[in-house]
Amino acid sequence: MTDTVELPRSKRAEATKARILEAAINEFANHGLAGARVDEIAARAGANKRMLYVHFGSKEELWLQVLEHVYAHKREEERALDVGNLHPQEAMARLVRFNLRYTARHPEFVTLLNQENMHQARYLGTSERVQALYSPLLDLVREVLARGAAAGVFRRDAEPLQTYVTLVALGHFYVANLHTLSAVFQARLSSEAALGAREAHCVEVLLGYLRP
Amino acid sequence: MTDTVELPRSKRAEATKARILEAAINEFANHGLAGARVDEIAARAGANKRMLYVHFGSKEELWLQVLEHVYAHKREEERALDVGNLHPQEAMARLVRFNLRYTARHPEFVTLLNQENMHQARYLGTSERVQALYSPLLDLVREVLARGAAAGVFRRDAEPLQTYVTLVALGHFYVANLHTLSAVFQARLSSEAALGAREAHCVEVLLGYLRP
Amino acid sequence: MTDTVELPRSKRAEATKARILEAAINEFANHGLAGARVDEIAARAGANKRMLYVHFGSKEELWLQVLEHVYAHKREEERALDVGNLHPQEAMARLVRFNLRYTARHPEFVTLLNQENMHQARYLGTSERVQALYSPLLDLVREVLARGAAAGVFRRDAEPLQTYVTLVALGHFYVANLHTLSAVFQARLSSEAALGAREAHCVEVLLGYLRP
Amino acid sequence: MTDTVELPRSKRAEATKARILEAAINEFANHGLAGARVDEIAARAGANKRMLYVHFGSKEELWLQVLEHVYAHKREEERALDVGNLHPQEAMARLVRFNLRYTARHPEFVTLLNQENMHQARYLGTSERVQALYSPLLDLVREVLARGAAAGVFRRDAEPLQTYVTLVALGHFYVANLHTLSAVFQARLSSEAALGAREAHCVEVLLGYLRP
DNA sequence: AATGAATGAGGATTCATTCAT
């Protein structure tokens, strides 16, 4: 009996496809759509270049699937958040921390998004799964804001969408600009200490703003 | 001994170089370093491709000069800001608005920065003019924070660097993600109305946070 | 010791092979040897690509079998012609008409032949069934010419081979160049009317020439 | 003084383009559109592959230009024909011989035409120079037919277009099928003797048909 | 006999860069 059980045929193909996607996320995140190399992706995936085309059709379609994948992944983690029985302020702090930490753990999300924005969302615009991109986090923000306002601990004029964008921005920007900020301020902002400090600050900002 | 006087290059050569830089900013902003085409830059500049190499040496060196140029441009406008005789809250609001509006007016700044971050600031890291990148805005933030704290209208625990980063993030993120946000929320966030609303919100967030 | 009796292959296998051949005729006729796609042939045949290799060995061998097949098919129809009891002139007219109509009904014959000529008959040259390619039509022409000459209704100096080639040429060329002729003369030469007119003309030419 | 005078710049580019076209005619004639290799064309032309794209844009556009070129070349030679002061029969014989000889001297014309027909004249169909393809030979045929009829040496019912097609077919088919005919009849039809015999026969056929 | 996955060589096309004038 051995562990290296031969995968059933379709499973094996599925695995190849998954490895290619994984490698593509990496390559695209590091080099962008134009800078990424199809050969490199295949090589890193330990797959034949042809398979990339069998499974994804073209570099651009692969790009789209990568985008959809990282979006879906973040949405999934957001969906798993449960702040329903936390005090509004603690709940909001949790959301802020989650976002910052997720972004720091997944810098590829930031890079890919930025690239797609450079392309004016041309690819996402054609996605049929675009609706799946809608953020559960926005709903959570909305709900927590309402609870906080009702409880009198939050100001009543905070708009959910703006607040959501701000919340996301606080984490996203820091990660997105880690390198240039570090260069300009000659600091290692990616250290856990720096990240922790940033996290505390972001919570302060949002809760400070929301004070009634 | 001779002073290394700047040679009075022919006006025409200077103009050609300027046109190439201009075209490069555009091309790089729209397509990134890898996606940009040297032919296109030369064509748009109405210059011979060879001139690009005469003036800039290589595509990568041109990229670096573009980065330095857009950074310098923003710093220049920041330096022109004068909030010294404004009330701290009005001064801070002014800084927030300035940053958002500048970013909105210069989306290329955002795109280029994001690209450079993807490259882990490899090019800026080698820049000898990096010190010129240091932000006057940060000094302004520091000074206004101090004035506000002294006057008792701002909290005393706001760190200048964190506050500066937050201030910049609020504008930058919005512009950087205009397209994907628009796609996801099916809205035209680039309208003046939307931008105005965002501006008001950002001011609210920062001033709300800074309340003692 | 066993006789190498032809194994009664499964009916199913036989059918698969036939479908592949059919699909190959089409694909080769439309795209030529180099332009034809093995994947497409298999797909059109509703067969697995592997089967193509099992039954035919390679794309080139398949090409040869296709050639032999279409040649054999024409020869078969020629063999079925019976003009023995027709008056020489009517017999010759019949041969002309047959050839033109057959060619029009089987444009793939023309295309495949042309391709093979481009290849300088490299594949047919290696065929072991080449003798099967000898044309019964030539024998018919020879015989009718002889009868006509004997009867005094045909000139006596018409050489059978040249006459055969001319007869074939009259139909073949028209079909072979249908598209470019149509383009150049801006006419729809593939209509039944046009084909009928051409048929009448060809008969006129050959019988006119054969007048004593 | 040396003969290898350096060509003025644009002349040199022109020469490169011409060499590429020349090489392309050869490669396309021998291998067809799909079978031709761009690398091979460039190599044979002694040119860099890139130049092919600079001058022609793509393989398909090069194919079109090749077609237009060979057509134009034949039309030019046809235009140079002068049979106005020959006796109708001699004039017609001259046209037949010219066509057969031209075709034999330019087998690439036949191959290319056949290929384009296989593609259903897709490329010529998009040509803007299609009108240039109209055949002066057709006009000559028309004129000679009229003169012959008027002089009472030709039948009066010969249609010019049909007669033209027949005339062209007689030569074209022979050249087009030289290889398969040789294979089937085990003869060397490309010898001068065979060609001469074919020429005599073709003249006989046409003049025989045209007898009143 | 049949299948789906995989392969590696090769194909058209594009790129940043340099040469010759």
Next chain:
DNA sequence: GATGAATGAATCCTCATTCAT
């Protein structure tokens, strides 16, 4: 300083063919 032509290395993609069930 400026130009048009040229270059060779890559880049994306495709193909006929084979492997492992």
